[in-house]
Amino acid sequence: MKRRPITYRAVGWLAVAGLVAGALVGPTAGTAAAASFNGAIWTSLADGTSVNANIYDNKGDVYLNGGPQNCGNGNGLPDGDYYFQVTDPSGATLLSSDAIKFRQVQVVNGVIDGVSGSGNHVEGSSGCNGGTPVQLLPYNDTPNSGGEYSVDLSPTSQVAACDGFSADSTTLNFVKDCSVASKNDNYKVGATASTPPSTPPSEPPSTPPSTPPSTPPSEPPSTPPSTPPSTPPSTPPSASPSEQPTGGVEAETGTPGTTPPPTDTLSTSSPSNDGTRAILFALAGLIALTLILTPAPAARRRR
Numbered sequence: 001m002k003r004r005p006i007t008y009r010a011v012g013w014l015a016v017a018g019l020v021a022g023a024l025v026g027p028t029a030g031t032a033a034a035a036s037f038n039g040a041i042w043t044s045l046a047d048g049t050s051v052n053a054n055i056y057d058n059k060g061d062v063y064l065n066g067g068p069q070n071c072g073n074g075n076g077l078p079d080g081d082y083y084f085q086v087t088d089p090s091g092a093t094l095l096s097s098d099a100i101k102f103r104q105v106q107v108v109n110g111v112i113d114g115v116s117g118s119g120n121h122v123e124g125s126s127g128c129n130g131g132t133p134v135q136l137l138p139y140n141d142t143p144n145s146g147g148e149y150s151v152d153l154s155p156t157s158q159v160a161a162c163d164g165f166s167a168d169s170t171t172l173n174f175v176k177d178c179s180v181a182s183k184n185d186n187y188k189v190g191a192t193a194s195t196p197p198s199t200p201p202s203e204p205p206s207t208p209p210s211t212p213p214s215t216p217p218s219e220p221p222s223t224p225p226s227t228p229p230s231t232p233p234s235t236p237p238s239a240s241p242s243e244q245p246t247g248g249v250e251a252e253t254g255t256p257g258t259t260p261p262p263t264d265t266l267s268t269s270s271p272s273n274d275g276t277r278a279i280l281f282a283l284a285g286l287i288a289l290t291l292i293l294t295p296a297p298a299a300r301r302r303r
Contacts, residue, residue: 009291009294012287012288012290012291013288013291015284015287016284016287016288016291019280019281019283019284019287020280020281020284022280036181037077037078037155037181037183038074038075038076038077038078039066039067039068039075039076039077039078039107039110039183040066040067040068040077040183040185041064041065041066041077041112041151041153041183041184041185042054042065042066042185043056043062043063043064043065043136043151043185043187044063044065044124044127044133045061045063045124046061046063046122046124046125046133046135047124047125047126047127048063048065048124048125048126048127048128048129048131048133049127051187053188054185054186054187054188055187055188055189056187056188056189056190057189057190058189058190059136059137059139059141059189060135060137061189062135062136062137062149062187062189063124063133063134063135063136064084064105064112064133064134064135064136064151064153065112065127065129065131065133066107066111066112066131066153066183067110067111067112067129067131068110068111068129071127071128071129075110076107076109076110076111076129077107077110077111077112077153077183078107078110078155079107079108079109079110080106080107080155080156080157081104081105081106081107081116081117081155081156081157082104082105082106082107082112082153082154082155082156083100083103083104083105083153083154083155083156083159083174084096084103084105084134084136084151084152084153084154085100085103085151085152085173085174085175086136086139086149086150086151087149087150087151087152087173087175088142088143088144088148088149088150089142089144089148089149089150089186090150091150091152091173091175091176092173092176093142093143094171094172094173094176095139095140095141095142095149096136096138096139096170097138097139097140097170098138098170099167099168099169099170100159100167100168100169100170100172100174101117101118101119101167101168102118102119102120102121103119103121104116104117104118104119104156105119105121105134105153108131109130111129111130111131112131112132112133112134113131113132114131114132114134115134117156118167119134121134121135121136121137122134122135122137123135136151142189146188147188147189147190148186148187148188149186149187149188149189150184150185150186151184151185151186151187152174152175152182152183152184153182153183153184154174154175154180154181154182154183155180155181158174158178158180158181159172159174159178159180161178162174162177162178162180163178
């Protein structure tokens with residue numbers, strides 16, 4: 001007895017099932033490589049000392065540090081090799097000026113522990129987390145008017161998977177050009193923190209000055225009196241200011257006294273998967289509708 005060949009309707013329903021499965025699973029799997037990771041990064045001085053409000057005097061004072069959040073007992077960074085880069089605060093303009101291979105650091109026991117591979121940046125000394133911070137120089141001045149910079153850290157394996165990657169590249173911006181997981185922190189150079197007054201005024205002046213002005217008007221009247229007074233006044237007129245001061249004096253706004261925590265971000269430049277899902281669902285629906293509206297061929301009886 002011969003088996004019936006698979007009909008076009010069976011193939012059609014298999015295609016519908018495949019499209020639906022692809023819409024549900026495919027886009028999610030495509031972004032698995034950009035999943036976030038534990039730990040945090042922050043900037044410090046060469047000896048690992050944190051700087052108040054992340055404001056530094058010179059670009060050469062800034063070192064990359066990382067591990068458990070704020071040197072605590074939480075999860076550190078996953079061990080392995082990483083690339084870092086310096087950009088403007090938006091991440092759109094790459095400021096690091098050397099090849100990316102020279103900006104390679106290693107994470108050992110959850111903390112940044114100096115350079116690795118071809119990394120050649122200056123290393124600092126051990127800080128609060130027992131690691132070895134790495135100097136961010138060389139990099140160009142930020143276009144930001146407030147002197148603000150951003151530093152990002154990403155696994156070398158993910159950066160190397162970027163289209164057109166070259167370890168000798170001085171222009172690759174893995175935050176902007178790739179779909180990678182990254183850690184981020186911002187800092188400033190050259191800005192001076194202001195100090196608020198110790199005790200701001202609590203009340204505006206309640207009464208106008210009691211003493212009249214000591215200096216007469218600088219200009220004489222435009223029209224002199226036609227008849228001089230017969231008797232000079234015995235008492236000079238007392239004058240008071242026509243307006244009294246109003247409003248209050250507000251305290252100067254100071255800079256926070258503690259360093260804000262680093263900001264961890266997940267940087268992806270891939271477009272949304274919603275469009276891909278919609279296309280796959282639409283194709284599946286079109287094929288299914290065609291199969292439903294097309295009558296099945298009548299089965300032939302064998303004589």
